[in-house]
Amino acid sequence: MKKIIKVNQTLMAGVASLFLLAGTVQAKSDMHQLYEDNCASCHGSDHGGYIAPAINSETLKGRSPTALRSLIMTGSFETLMPPFYGRLKDADIRAMVKYLQSTPKQNNPPWTIKDMKKSLKIYVKDESTLPSKPIYQIDSMDDLIGVAARGKYGRGNGSKAIFINSKTHKIVGEIDTGTAAHIIDFDPANSRWAYVKTDTAEIYKVDLFSMKAVRSIKTGYNGPALGVSRDGKYLMAGSFVPHNAVILNSDLEPLKLIELEGVDPDGKMVSSDSGMIIGTPFADIFAIALENAGQVWVVDLKDGFPITKIKNVGRHLHDAFLTHKGRKLMVASYDDSIVIAIDLKTRKIIKKLKAGCVPHVGGGAAVKVNGRTLGFGTNFGTCNNNTVVSVWDLDKMEVVKQIPVSGGTESPAAHANAPYVAVDIITKDRRARTIQLIDKKSLKVVKTLDVGGHAYFPEYSADGKFLYVSAGYAGDEVVVFDSFSLKKVASIQMESPAGIFSRGRVKYMTRGLSPDEME
């Protein structure tokens, strides 16, 4: 009861100030700060949109200020837009609406290597003081599952990276991340380390044995892209704002800044957002997708970090997954609705394969069935209700099937030992509460599970026995199912969970492939 009373008091204070402060005039620089502190992590520091739509004088032109104020107060149901009622003063919400409707999309603010170096924070000075093994009970570090708990407001006390023992479904560690965690990547060479990247481009280096952050650095304003090299010695991080990527060593010291610009498939020179960045067990390289330039760059991890540029890959590239021991890369291209197979050895395009509407492959999935290696690609879009999950034969590089599913999808999960490929339906209505299960053999949807919240980012435990799914947005739990019976076996509470990352992935590279012989 104590908590309730306290909460009601803050609330009363909030409501009171709502009336007291109406009429305060806000300076423009204050509004910029208020925007940075509350909105930019989702809508972009440049007002150009990020994981939420662009909000600026152009996009909000002619919209009713009253309606916008209501929307900001209550949030938008069944989306990530949170309610700011009681959190921001009414006067500030009104001033914010005015500010947004009069502020154009901003130029890319600079964030240089110098800025990065200045932002490096060291929490554990002497890493030799860290424990030599996990301080909690766990059979294998591969059993760890990391969840990006966004926090309702995308920042603050609810924003954490939460680590779970996927055999007991108990939380073994929590790392505060300040703003919403977006990506968790594990060091393939040393099971001690994980890296967490936030929506506001901070990277936390986490010691998984003691469950403590040891260092952090801010690599930009917004952007989730992060990769770890196969030897664990290098990281690469890419941003939406500004348009660059940086190579760091494992002490989070920035080594080289790379500006992302190039000629797009239509012949135009463009500055580009960073799409996915991926390290591969195949070689000492990183691959990075330049979203708007439609190019994939391969960076060699040697003196000077030379770059090979693969051009004309597609229009608006986003994410990708690996196959064939990490030699082949399957890259999704939003605007042409294709997935492009790239050979990382020859650094050439192998083939462009048809996907569904706006392919978003998430982490991708690949399974061996009857001697064939099948890749599964989810598709974001809902063109004329033609919603499918694409299946390709990854040896022959040809389309096998476009499996009808009930809505747009964002991320597939598979495991060598589990019978189903799980996909999250994200279409904005009740369907968003569900995931669908595709039988690996028949390639048909055999079951729909109502998970609750906004169900997304399915992931199997390293042993394939359990399926984890986030019930996010306004939901506040991760739900665990038995992979075979599909019965709910556990619920783990946290605020607005999103991406789920099994450490098992470093073993099988792409979800669904066998952990014993990397395929």
Add this chain to the structure above:
Amino acid sequence: MKLLFISVFLLSISSVQAASIYAGKSKAAVVCSQCHGVRTTSAEAPFPPLAGRDKEYLKMALRQYRDKTRLSEIMNNIAGSLTDKDINNIANYYSRQK
């Protein structure tokens, strides 16, 4: 200060299922959880938690918001379009959450 947005939205999802907890769940999951969460409210938000609260208390509070004997700009708007059945279902659902 009318929050048209909420009322319109509530109308469009009002459901008629007989299974009361499920009906309560579907409304709570879409609307109420936006501010109150399902099990926990946000560490960052000033909204009172509803999970595991006394069923009769929840019903009373919602009726008071509906007939405006308890004043709250937001809750008066939201409760304004709830039927007795909705109130029952939602109170049933939230009181059972832990």
